[in-house]
Every structure is written in C-alpha cells, then in structure tokens.
Amino acid sequence: MKEVKIKKGQIIQRKGDLKSKVYQVETGLLRSYSIDQKGKEHIYMFAPENWIVADTVSPESPCELFIDALEDSIVIQIEKDITTISDNQKLINRIEVLQKRIIMLMSASAIERYEHFIQTYPDIVQRVPQKMIASYLGITPQALSTLRAEIAGK
Amino acid sequence: MKEVKIKKGQIIQRKGDLKSKVYQVETGLLRSYSIDQKGKEHIYMFAPENWIVADTVSPESPCELFIDALEDSIVIQIEKDITTISDNQKLINRIEVLQKRIIMLMSASAIERYEHFIQTYPDIVQRVPQKMIASYLGITPQALSTLRAEIAGK
DNA sequence: TGTATTTATTAATCTACATGAATGTACGGG
DNA sequence: CCCGTACATTCATGTAGATTAATAAATACA
Numbered sequence: 415m416k417e418v419k420i421k422k423g424q425i426i427q428r429k430g431d432l433k434s435k436v437y438q439v440e441t442g443l444l445r446s447y448s449i450d451q452k453g454k455e456h457i458y459m460f461a462p463e464n465w466i467v468a469d470t471v472s473p474e475s476p477c478e479l480f481i482d483a484l485e486d487s488i489v490i491q492i493e494k495d496i497t498t499i500s501d502n503q504k505l506i507n508r509i510e511v512l513q514k515r516i517i518m519l520m521s522a523s524a525i526e527r528y529e530h531f532i533q534t535y536p537d538i539v540q541r542v543p544q545k546m547i548a549s550y551l552g553i554t555p556q557a558l559s560t561l562r563a564e565i566a567g568k
Numbered sequence: 569m570k571e572v573k574i575k576k577g578q579i580i581q582r583k584g585d586l587k588s589k590v591y592q593v594e595t596g597l598l599r600s601y602s603i604d605q606k607g608k609e610h611i612y613m614f615a616p617e618n619w620i621v622a623d624t625v626s627p628e629s630p631c632e633l634f635i636d637a638l639e640d641s642i643v644i645q646i647e648k649d650i651t652t653i654s655d656n657q658k659l660i661n662r663i664e665v666l667q668k669r670i671i672m673l674m675s676a677s678a679i680e681r682y683e684h685f686i687q688t689y690p691d692i693v694q695r696v697p698q699k700m701i702a703s704y705l706g707i708t709p710q711a712l713s714t715l716r717a718e719i720a721g722k
Numbered sequence: 723t724g725t726a727t728t729t730a731t732t733a734a735t736c737t738a739c740a741t742g743a744a745t746g747t748a749c750g751g752g
Numbered sequence: 753c754c755c756g757t758a759c760a761t762t763c764a765t766g767t768a769g770a771t772t773a774a775t776a777a778a779t780a781c782a
Contacts, residue, residue: 448671448674448675450675450676454675456671456674456675458667458670458671469667470660470663470664470667471664471667472661472664478667478668478671479667502656502659505656505659505660505663506624506659507626508663509624509659509662509663509666510624510625510626512663512666512667512670513612513623513624513625513632513633513666514632515670516612516666516669516670516673517602517610517612517632519670519673519674519706520602520610520673520706521602521604521608521610522604523768524768524769543728543729543730544729544730545728545729545730552673552674553768553769553770554769554770554771555729555730555731556730556731556732556733556769556770556771556772557768557769557770558730559730559731559732560731560732560733560769561769563731563732677738678738678739697758697759697760698759698760699758699759699760707738707739707740708739708740708741709759709760709761710739710740710741710742710760710761710762710763711738711739711740712760713760713761713762714739714761714762715739717761717762
C-alpha cells in the first residue's frame with residue numbers, strides 16, 4: 415500500500431500480468447481497457463480522482479485489462495491478496511455502475527448512451543479525447559462525430 | 569432472512585419497487601431483467617442454484633430490474649439494509665462476471681457471445697427457451713436462430 | 723517556430739443485426 | 753384429446769453503425 419506517480423501515457427498493467435493490484439486514484443485520470451483480436455481498444459472504465467481501478471479476476475489468474483494514465487496521476491497501490499478490499503460499500507457501488515452500464519449497452523442506442531454518459535460524467539467529457547468516449551460507448555469515433563453533429567443541429 | 573417458495577412465472581420484484589431485497593437461490597432458476605421504452609425485455613442475469621439475484625441500486629432508491637422465476641424455485645430472502653451482504657468474496661465474483669459481460673458486449677460478435685455463453689453456462693442453455701438466451705445476448709430470437717443454423721451447418 | 727503525428731470531421735459504401743410477416747412446431751390447460 | 757398460446761424457423765426488407773478513405777484541425781515536440 416504505497417503512493418505511486420504515473421506519467422500520462424504510462425501503462426501500469428497489461429493483459430496477462432499476474433498479481434494485478436488495486437489502484438485508488440488520488441489525482442489525475444486513469445483508464446482500464448481491453449484489446450480484442452483485431453487490435454481494437456475498448457475502454458472498460460475511466461477512473462478520475464477518488465475512483466478505484468482494478469482488474470477483477472480471480473486471484474492468481476492472468477488479468478484481462480490494460481490500465482494506463484490519461485493524465486499525470488498519483489495513485490495508491492494496494493495489494494489484492496490482503497483483504498484490504500474489505501470496504502464492501504465500495505464494491506456495491508461498483509456493481510451498481512456496472513449494472514447500469516450493461517443495461518445501457520443492451521437496451522440503448524448510441525445517442526442515448528452518449529447522452530447518458532455526458533450527464534453522468536460531465537467532467538470526464540472535458541478531459542479526454544472524443545475517440546476515447548467513443549471507445550467507452552462501444553462505437554467508432556466517426557459514429558460519435560456524426561451523432562454529435564445530429565444532436566447539435568436539432 | 570427467510571425461505572420463500574416461488575412458482576414459475578411469478579414476479580417477485582418490479583422496476584420502481586422500493587426496499588428491494590437480495591435473493592439467494594436454493595433450488596430452481598430466476599432471472600433479472602429490464603424493460604426498455606419500447607417494452608422490450610433485456611435479461612440482465614440468470615440465477616440458478618447457489619446464485620444471488622439482486623438489483624444493486626443504492627438503498628432506498630427505486631429499483632431498476634424485474635425479477636421472476638423461470639422454474640419453480642426456493643430462495644432465501646435477505647433484507648438489504650442489514651449488512652448481511654458482508655461476504656465480499658461473493659461481491660468480487662459478481663464483479664468479475666459483470667466485467668466479462670461488458671467486455672463481451674463491447675468487443676464480441678453475436679456468434680462469439682453465444683459460443684462464450686454456452687461454454688460458460690452449459691446447464692442454463694438446456695433450461696431456458698432460446699428467446700431468453702437471445703435476450704441475454706442482446707440479440708433477437710430470429711438472429712439467434714439464424715446464427716445457430718450457421719454454426720450447425722459448418 | 724515549423725513539421726510530424728494524433729485527432730476530428732465528412733461522405734460513400736458495406737454488413738451485422740433488427741423488424742415484420744408467414745409458417746411450422748411444441749406445449750400446457752380445460 | 754383437442755385447442756389455444758407460446759416458441760422456433762425462414763425470408764424479405766430496413767437501418768444503425770462499421771469500414772474505408774480523404775481532408776482538415778489540433779497537438780506535440782524537436
């Protein structure tokens with residue numbers, strides 16, 4: 415459990431790594447993402463101040479996600495095996511976010527997902543390039559650009 | 569914390585209900601699902617024996633999901649506010665499942681998601697109608713039918 | 723400060739999957 | 753045992769969003 419500085423662009427976890435850790439973001443902005451067979455990135459989650467980033471896989475199995483910094487950041491690094499993840503209110507909050515995300519992915523159009531995103535994370539919209547928002551929403555940057563033009567021109 | 573019998577088809581929680589509970593499935597099979605603006609159902613999760621079904625929204629806010637029984641079932645009903653949800657290993661397992669589900673929804677085709685589903689939940693495939701699997705995968709029953717024909721005929 | 727590289731926009735085409743409709747099949751209750 | 757309803761399949765058509773490509777704009781950085 416120690417504080418670590420991470421430079422923008424620096425990757426702190428890769429798919430396949432063992433003993434992945436939990437990171438509590440103090441300042442800055444991280445993201446976790448997967449890369450599919452075609453080499454395409456899919457952002458799983460943004461983690462600004464006070465969020466936690468972690469790859470939740472069973473301990474000792476290789477991790478699924480990459481994690482890197484979108485801004486210079488300071489994080490607290492927590493070992494997973496120690497049951498420091500004992501704050502189950504945080505876990506429940508996390509589950510709530512994921513539940514909402516799954517429902518949105520299954521039942522909402524790209525426009526609806528975008529509008530939900532800017533309402534839910536208004537600050538993040540300002541801080542990351544559009545292509546990353548597209549990646550989070552599960553669409554291409556081109557589709558996001560077009561969709562934004564539609565919203566603006568109505 | 570008491571045992572409850574639920575008949576097939578019986579709805580035990582509706583969207584908008586307050587004080588939703590946590591259900592531990594003893595025998596049988598439940599599902600949780602959302603209904604979108606167009607009235608379309610989207611299955612969020614199946615819950616066979618030993619699984620937990622719950623709508624994880626912050627306590628006292630109205631819930632998002634419907635829960636009903638796909639088979640006659642026996643469940644243990646747990647009040648949420650009591651911090652009986654203290655088993656955080658279960659919460660972490662749940663997060664793991666959700667993480668995988670999000671990544672699949674974002675990066676895999678319908679065929680890939682179906683193949684992943686039958687590998688991961690081989691027993692559930694036998695126990696529910698296809699249209700429910702389609703709903704879980706985020707596709708229509710017609711699309712699932714076509715896709716199965718493709719897989720069979722190759 | 724100028725040049726290179728990433729990012730955003732726009733448009734044309736393509737494709738996975740949705741929608742709607744018709745037909746067949748299985749199931750469950752009287 | 754029969755009938756009605758739910759479920760599965762197939763096909764024709766529609767559409768959201770992907771892909772490719774070309775250009776413009778913003779950013780980094782030497």
